[in-house]
Amino acid sequence: MEHAEFNKGLLKFLDASPTPWHAVASMKSRLDAAGFQELNERDDWALESGSGYYVIRNGSSIVAFRTGKNDVSCSGIRMVGAHTDSPCLKVKPNPELRRQGFYQLGVEVYGGVLLNPWFDRDLSLAGRVTYLDDQGEVRDTLVDFRKAVAFIPSLAIHLDREANSNRTVNAQTDLPPVMMQVPEDDTTSFHDLLRQQMSDESGVKARKVLGYELSFYDANGASFVGLRDEFIASARLDNLLSCFIGLQALLSTSGDEAALLVCNDHEEVGSVSAEGAQGPFLTAVLDRWCGAGKARAIAGSMMISADNAHGIHPNYMDKHDENHGPLLNQGPVIKINHNQRYATNSRSAAVYRHISDELGLPHQSFVVRSDMGCGSTIGPLTAGNLGVTTLDIGVPQFGMHSIREMIGAEDSLTLFRVLTEFMQRKKIF
Template sequence: MKATSLNSQLFSYLGKATTPFHAVKEICLILQNSGFSCIDEKEEWDIQPGKPYYFIRDGGSVIAFNIGKKNDTSFRILGAHSDSPCLQIKPHADLYEKSYHRVGVEVYGGALLSSWFDRELSIAGRVIFQTKKNEIVTELVDFNKAAAIIPSVALHLDRKANTEKSLNPQTDITPLIGLTGDPQPRLTEQVTEWINAQHGEKVVNEILSFDLFLYDYHKPCYAGMNNDFILSGRLDNLLSSFLAATATASADRNNSFLFICNNHEEVGSNTSSGAQGNMLLSLFERIYPDNEKRYRVLANSFFISVDNAHAIHPNHPEKHDPSHEIFLNRGPVLKINASHKYASTASSNAVFKYLCLEAGVPVQEFVMRNDLQSGSTIGPMTAAKLGLKTVDIGAATLAMHSVREMTGSRDPHLLFLVLQHFLLCDNLPEIQSK
C-alpha cells in the first residue's frame, strides 16, 4: 500500500474515531471487510484454525485473533490502545450562570489543558437509554459540530496570562455550550433529540447513563509547505491502533496472530477492559485450556506494543537526551527505559531491529532524560501478566497529549511496513545463546 493511500485511510479513521467506542467500531469494520467473524465472550466458542475472529469488551476494547492453519505454537501479537487524553462530561453536567449554559467536565488522562482553549469542540460517546418499548439500549452519539468552546480570559483582564498562567481544572476548563433559555436547556435533552433524529422517531424514553467526551472538531490534515507533517486530534494512540488493525487485516492466516486494542491506558489500565484486566489472558485460557500447551505458546510468542514516541522539539531540544534525539519521518522508534516503564529488552530490541532491516525501514532509539519521568504503555503490564517477550515501539510525535498532535507524513507508512512484515514474514528471528 502506498503512503498516500494509507494516510488517506488514516485520515478517514481519525475523523470517525472520536471516542474509544467509535474507534472500536471503525476497527471492527476494518476487520469485517477482511473476513473476520464477530464472536461473543458470553457464548460458547467453536474456533477453527485459519478462520479469524474478533470480540469486543465493554464497547471500548477489542481483540482480533487467528489460530494458524500451519503454525499454532506461537503468536505474533500487536497491541495498542483506543483512548486519548480528553475532557469527559460529568453525570450531572448542566451549569447555569450569567445567562450561559456550561457543562461540567473531568480531565481524562494527562491532557495538555492549555491546548483546549478557543477551539471548536464537539461532543461524542455512548449513551445507554430506556426505549419506548422498555428495552435498554446502548447507542453511539457524535454531534459532529462545533458544539462547545472554552473561551480564554482576554489579556486585558489577565495581564499575567503570558507569563504566570496556571490552570485550575475545576474552574478554568468548563466548556460553554450555549445560552440559557426558558425553560433552561439540558444536555440530556439535546442528546435525546439527536438520537431520536437518527431514528426518525421518538425512541428514547429515558437516558440512564452515558460516557460523553469533548473532542477537537477539526479534521486531520497535512501541514507544512511540503506536506511534511500530519496534524490531528487523538494521534496518541489512534495512529497505532489504525496501523495495527490494518496490518492485522492482511496477516497470513497460516500463522497464529493477534491484535489487542485496550481502553483506559491513559488512566492506568486498571479496568476489566484495560491492559491490567484479564481480557487477553482469558482469551488464551479459552483457546488453550491445557496449561502446558498454553504456557509453551506464550513462551514462544512475541508482542509488539505500539504507542507514540516523543520527537525532539525544535524550540526545546534541551528537553531530550542529546544522544537519543528522535526525528519525524525517519522511521519507527524503539522505546527504552532502565526502570522498565517500557517493556523493551536487549533481546526484544534486537528482534525488532532485525524486522526493520528485513523490511528496509530505518529505526530510531528513544531514552528519556535522567531528570525527567518517563510515561508508560500497555507493554510492561501485558508482558508481566502473560510472560510475553515484548518490545515497545511507536511513531515519532510532537505535541503529545495536546488536543491536536503532530507526526511526520511518512511515519505512518514506515511503521506500517514493519508491522505488516512482522505478521507476514515466514519466520521470526531467534536469538541463539553462545
C-alpha cells in the same frame, strides 16, 4: 506517493473515531468487511484453523486475531498492542451550569491532558449513551454531534496581564465549555438534548437516558500539514495511530501464522479496568483460544506494544538525551527504559531491528534523560500479565496529550510495513 495513499485511510479513521467506542466500531466495520467473525464472550467458541475472529468488551476494547494454520502451542502468536483512549474532557453526570444566560457543561479531566490548547477551539461532543427504549429494554447507542457545539473562551489578556508568563488552569472553574444561550426560565436538561441528538442522528427513540460516557473533542478534522505535506496533524494520534496501523497490518497478513491485535481502553488512566491492559481481557481470550497449550504458546510468542514516542522538539532540544532525540520521518522509535517503564529488552529490540533492516526501513531509539521521569505503556503491563517477550515502539510525534498532535507522514507506513512482516513471519526467534 505510497505513504500519502496509506495516510488518507488513516485520516478517515481518525475523523470517524472521536471516542474509544467509535474507534472500536470503526475497527469492527473493517474486520467485518475482511471476513472476520465476531465472538461473544458469553457463547461457546469453536475456532477453526486459518480463520479470523474478534472479541469486543465494553464497546471500547477489542482483540482481533488470526488462528493461523499451525498448532498455536508450537508456532506462538505474533501480537501487537495499542490503546483506544486519549486524554480529553469528559462530561460530568450532573453537568448543567446556567450562568449569565449561558448554558455550560461541567467537565472532568480524563488522563494527563495538556489543558491550555483546549481554549479557543471549536469543540464537538461524542460518546456512548445508555438508555431505556420503548419496550423497556436497556440499550446502548453511539452519538456524535459532528459539528462545533461548544467553545472554552480564554480570558482576555486585558483582564489577565500575566497570562503569557504565569497562566495556570483551574480544571474545576476554567474549563466548562459554553454551548448556548438560554433564557432565565429555561429548564432544558442535558438528557433532553441527548434524546434529541439520538433521534436526529440514528432514529433512536429513548424513553429515558440512564447514563452516558461523553467526551468533547476538536471539531477540526485530521489533515496533512507542511509545505510538502510531510506531516499529519490530528486529535488522538496518541494512540489511534497505532490502532489503525496494527489493524491494517493484521488485515494485510497472509493468515498462515497466528497473529493478534489487542487495543485496550483506559491506558491513559493506568489500565486498571475490566477492559484495560492490566485487566483480564487478553488473558481470557488467549485461555479460550490456546487452551492447555497456552503456556507453550506464550513462550514462543512476542508482543509489540505500539504507542507513540516523543520526537525531539526543535524549540526544546534540551529535553532529550543528546544521543536519543528521535526525528519525525526518520522511522519508528524503539523505546528503552531499564527501570521497566518500557518492556523492551535486547532480544525483542533485535527482532524489530532485524526485520526493519531486512526491509530496508529506518528505525530509531529513545531513552529518556536520566534526570527526568519516564512515561509508560501497555507493554510492561501485558508482559507482566502474560510473561510474553515484549517490545515497546512508537511513531515519533509532537504535542503528545494536546488537543491536536503531529507526526511525520512517512513514519506510519514504515511501521505498518514492519508490523505486517512481523505478524506473518514464520519464525519469531
